[in-house]
Amino acid sequence: MLKRAGQEHGEVVVKKSGGKHQHEEHNSAWKVAFADFCLALMCLFLVLWVLAARDKEEIEMAMAAGAAPNMTYQGQGVRMIGEYQPGSLIPKNPVRPQAQEETGGQPRVQKLLDSPEELAQLSRRVREVGEQVGLGDHIVTAVTAEGLRITVHDTEQSGMFKLGSAEPTAEFVRLLRRIGPMFREIDNQLVIAGHTDALPYSSHSAFAASNWSLSMQRALAARGHMMLGGMPERSVLQVIGMAEVAPADPEQPQAAINRRVELLVTTKAHAQNVHQTFGRLPVSEPLTPGLQSSPADTPMLELLRKVLLQPLQGEAQAKP
Known part of the structure; x- marks a missing residue:
């Protein structure tokens, strides 16, 4: 045993190792920790995929x-509008009509x-x-x-x-x-x-x-x-x-x-x-000079229209 310099009491104990633990860092303990880390990481990615x-x-x-x-x-007695939080956009990919897929491209x-x-x-x-x-x-x-x-x-x-x-x-x-x-x-x-x-x-x-x-x-x-x-x-x-x-x-x-x-x-x-x-508005046709009217939509109105137009058409044909 060695005495510490300048002190009357207290001893310094020097312990020499036999060197049998100098290779502990090369054992398999780190592999267990790494496997736990990989498992936790895989669980994280699985949860993110489900969400x-x-x-x-x-x-x-x-x-x-x-x-x-x-x-x-x-x-009571009224409605209120709540909050709406939109998510990410869905990619717009062209989709083939399902009816044509089932019939080999031929229309159903x-x-x-x-x-x-x-x-x-x-x-x-x-x-x-x-x-x-x-x-x-x-x-x-x-x-x-x-x-x-x-x-x-x-x-x-x-x-x-x-x-x-x-x-x-x-x-x-x-x-x-x-x-x-x-x-x-x-x-x-x-x-x-x-x-x-x-x-x-x-x-x-x-x-x-x-x-x-x-x-x-x-x-x-x-x-x-x-x-x-x-x-x-x-x-x-x-x-x-x-x-x-x-x-x-x-x-x-x-x-x-x-x-x-x-x-x-x-x-x-x-x-x-x-x-x-x-749909498209009907084209107006002149019923009499200076008067515009839409085409008739019923047989009765169409017949009346023809009766009214007959004298005018006869006068037009009689003119040289």
């Missing part, structure tokens, strides 16, 4: 619904349903799908002069959309995606109309959220999910929002049955009328 896949699905649903803001009820032969019997058969198919997805009590169908009218309405127990929003419930999504492929088989065009109850929004600004915007967004959501189910885009003739102006139960304007989405499978004649109403 990205979920966000993409939510974005697709939002885009299919017209990118509508999330509207919610708040308080479609049938035009125009008789009441054919429309009634389609009605039964829709009601069968409604029973299968648990919405049989929500569906009302009727064959009219304009076509097959399919109404999917709320009940006091459940609704087609989340309260005050344009986000459909899971049952309604299943219904829409299962009846969408039916329109690949027929050549009829579809009018989609959204309806709300009479419960107003708290804001009355001209550009604020209202029952008009809510009903339109719900109709667009129905269109989007039917297209995701396989309905061709050209099958849609018109998408409209009716707000609360056409209640199913006028005596109770805030009743659940007034909140509904209607699908009108149009006949050929009604579809042509819609095209003419909102």
